[in-house]
Amino acid sequence: MALKPSAPKSTAARKVAANAMPGAAESTRRYDVILYGATGFVGKQTAAYFAENAGELRWAIAGRDGAKLGALRATLGLVAARVGVIVADATDAKALTQLASQAHVVLSSAGPFALYGSRLVAACVARRTHYVDITGETPWVRKLIDRHQRQASTDGTRIIPCCGFDSIPSDLGAWMAADALMQQTGEPCVSVKACFSIRGGLNGGTFASLMNVMESGEGESFRQPFLLNPTRSVPSDESSHADPIVPHHDADFSAWLGPFFMGPINTRVVRRSAALSSVDAKSPYAHDFHYQEYLRFGRGITAAMTAAGMSAGMGIGQNAMRFGMARRLAKMFAPAPGKGPSERSMNGGGFRCELIGKNASGDLVHVTIADQGDPGNRATTKFVCEAAMALAVNQKSLPGGTSFGGVLTPASGLGSVLVKRLVAAGMRLDIRTIEKDASRPR
Ligand SMILES: NC(=O)c1ccc[n+]([C@@H]2O[C@H](COP(=O)([O-])OP(=O)(O)OC[C@H]3O[C@@H](n4cnc5c(N)ncnc54)[C@H](OP(=O)(O)O)[C@@H]3O)[C@@H](O)[C@H]2O)c1
Numbered sequence: 526m527a528l529k530p531s532a533p534k535s536t537a538a539r540k541v542a543a544n545a546m547p548g549a550a551e552s553t554r555r556y557d558v559i560l561y562g563a564t565g566f567v568g569k570q571t572a573a574y575f576a577e578n579a580g581e582l583r584w585a586i587a588g589r590d591g592a593k594l595g596a597l598r599a600t601l602g603l604v605a606a607r608v609g610v611i612v613a614d615a616t617d618a619k620a621l622t623q624l625a626s627q628a629h630v631v632l633s634s635a636g637p638f639a640l641y642g643s644r645l646v647a648a649c650v651a652r653r654t655h656y657v658d659i660t661g662e663t664p665w666v667r668k669l670i671d672r673h674q675r676q677a678s679t680d681g682t683r684i685i686p687c688c689g690f691d692s693i694p695s696d697l698g699a700w701m702a703a704d705a706l707m708q709q710t711g712e713p714c715v716s717v718k719a720c721f722s723i724r725g726g727l728n729g730g731t732f733a734s735l736m737n738v739m740e741s742g743e744g745e746s747f748r749q750p751f752l753l754n755p756t757r758s759v760p761s762d763e764s765s766h767a768d769p770i771v772p773h774h775d776a777d778f779s780a781w782l783g784p785f786f787m788g789p790i791n792t793r794v795v796r797r798s799a800a801l802s803s804v805d806a807k808s809p810y811a812h813d814f815h816y817q818e819y820l821r822f823g824r825g826i827t828a829a830m831t832a833a834g835m836s837a838g839m840g841i842g843q844n845a846m847r848f849g850m851a852r853r854l855a856k857m858f859a860p861a862p863g864k865g866p867s868e869r870s871m872n873g874g875g876f877r878c879e880l881i882g883k884n885a886s887g888d889l890v891h892v893t894i895a896d897q898g899d900p901g902n903r904a905t906t907k908f909v910c911e912a913a914m915a916l917a918v919n920q921k922s923l924p925g926g927t928s929f930g931g932v933l934t935p936a937s938g939l940g941s942v943l944v945k946r947l948v949a950a951g952m953r954l955d956i957r958t959i960e961k962d963a964s965r966p967r
Contacts (some may be wrong), residue, residue, distance in 0.1 A: 556609060557582045557917040559628040561645060562635025564593040566728050566865040567659060567689075569600075570906040571634055576601040576608075578910070578950070582917060585609030587624055588635065615641035618648065625652040632913040633658040637734040638686075639665040639741065646673065646684060653682045655916040659689030659909050661790045662734055663752050664743035670753065670932045678931035683923075685938040687794050688912040689905035693935045694878035694894045695719055695791035696798055697944060697954070699816055700936035702882025702892045703799075703809035705956045712884040713811040717795075719818040719881075720778050721785055725874040725899040726866030732859040739846050747789060753797040766815065768792070770840060772822070772832035777881050777889075782819035783832040784839055792816055798936040811885065821879075866899055874899030891957040904952075908935075911946040915939050919946075 560575065562568040563586035572586050588594055591612045598605050611627070613620035615635060625631060625648040635641040638660040649656040650673045660666065666686045677684050687696070703714035738747055746752055750766040751759040760766070772783035785791075799810035822832040845851035866874075877895040896904050912935065920927055924940040935943060944954055 554627055554629055555583065556585045556628040558584045558630045558632060558913050559587050559609075559611060559624060560584065560913075561587045561613075561624070561631055561633040562641070564588045564590060564597055565634055565636075566730055566863055567902060567905060568634040569597060570902060571632060571910055572597055572601060572608075574906050574910045576604050579604075579914065582914065583607075583609075585611050585628070587611040587613055589614040615644060618644050621645050621648040622652060625649045625654040628654055630655045630657070630913050630916045632656075632909055634909070636660060636662070636730050637737040638662050639734075639737055639743075643668070650677050650680075650682055650684065653680050655683045655685075657685045657688045657909055657912045657916065659691075659905055660686045660734070661689070661691040661731075661787070662738055663790055663793050664738060664741075664746045666932070667746065667752055670755075674932045678929075681928040681930040683916060683930050683938045684932045685912065685916075685935060686932070687790070688909045688935050688939075690876070690900040690908065691787050692791040692794035693908040693912075693943075694721075694876070694904075695787075695816075695818055696794050696934050696936045697939075697947075698878055698880040698892050698894050699795045699882070700798060700809070700940065701944065701954065701956055702880050702890050703814075704941075705890045705892070705959065706882055706884045706888060707807070707809035709890075709959050710884055710886065710888045712886055712888070713809055714814065714882045714890075715811040715885050716815040716817075717880055717882040718775075718777070718816075719878055720775070720780065720782050720821040721787075721818065721876065721878050722821045723874075723876045723900050725876070725901050726870050727860060728865040728901055729860035729862045730865075731901060732855075733862045735846075736852055736856070739852060744847060750792065751796055753793045754800045755797075758800040758803065760813065762813075766792075766796070766817075769817065769819065770836065772829070772836050774829070775819070778821065778879065780824055781822040781828040781832040783822060783836040785818050785820040786839060788818045791818055794934050795936075798934040801931075801934065801937045865902060871899035871902050872897075874903065876900040876904060887961055888959050889961070890959045893953060893955055893957070895953040896951075907947065907950055907952060911950055912939055912943055915942045915946055 560571050563572045575584055594610045598608055611624050613624045621644050631649050639662050699717040702717050706714045768789050769784045775782045795816040799814045802808040802810050822828040875897045880892040882890045919942045922942050
């Protein structure tokens, strides 16, 4: 089987498609989508993406500073006049409740999320407003689950964190592999491994979020392999899921692989997807499903040495960040909040995520997700904006049906709907023919 990416549609064609899809949000609220944190480095890119691709959707930009929001709206070209502006500080619960009452979907890029996200999510849950964001702060996501899972699932409100580069390629890719195996072989997937190649820069907001996790003493929970799993779904062999710390040569990928710095975020999200799916008798993930991911270094002795050096450096760096002095030093060199890579550097970036899934009979499936542009900015913007549009426009096609909700993952909350939207937006997401594992004895 081959799922070929469809050719990128023209902007005009996508505008029609965005609005012609079944299940478009009914006009009971003033806006379909509100972009919160729109004046930030990623937030401005989400506003530009909506201006280009949202067609007739009714949307607004929101944040804490009215003057900055006004200046941003003025950059949005022809659509500017019909884009709403909402001022609401992240500490103002009343203003956030009013904001959440006006939209079907809130997209937030205001981070660190542990500082600026909790009241907004509470307002969305209270007002039954669907929510997506680009956090990678898994200890904060754990708190959201503990506070809101019950109410959001009762009400059918989809609260979907981690809809940026962390963790959509991992989560959607693992689900695509598992789903393809189930559809074609009738067997669930026992394991998926992923390897990433990336070219991109660092945002000040991302660095600030990482520092906030370290400084708030959440480093330990960040390291738990099943941090985001529902209670009673943590396997007894937890140690076999530990984050990799040394490089290895992988025969399936024909390459040297090492620990990926985003693995401790993405793996938790994928494991939550598998656990949430396990209530379904036809879950594509096996009961003892394993997921792991790596950074790809290539072939040969140079790649092996680079993998060894980078893995050691990453281990040393992560340990050093436990100490205040090392963090103060890092802050001197990292970009400040609001800053990020240059336009040129973002346009020159890119990523490729290759995944291999396996069932118990040894059938293999290969999935590739890739795109041009800085992953933490261009891909993140595309991921989160398409996720928000899916919630606004494609409600009736979403996994679980219209009454399904909870603190979800990209795969459990958006699934194939998001895959189709991303392909239509020009991203590569494809599944290569299923084959037998040649290394297994017959
Ligand atoms: N998943 C991914 O791949 C990915 C990629 C990039 C970034 N991120 C995450 O996204 C977040 C934003 O990154 P960024 O680079 O865009 O950061 P940024 O430029 O520093 O933006 C932060 C945003 O938060 C807003 N904010 C700050 N204090 C606020 C308050 N009291 N009330 C309301 N809003 C407030 C800022 O508003 P002002 O403009 O008024 O200052 C700004 O809009 C970070 O958490 C980062 O880790 C994730």
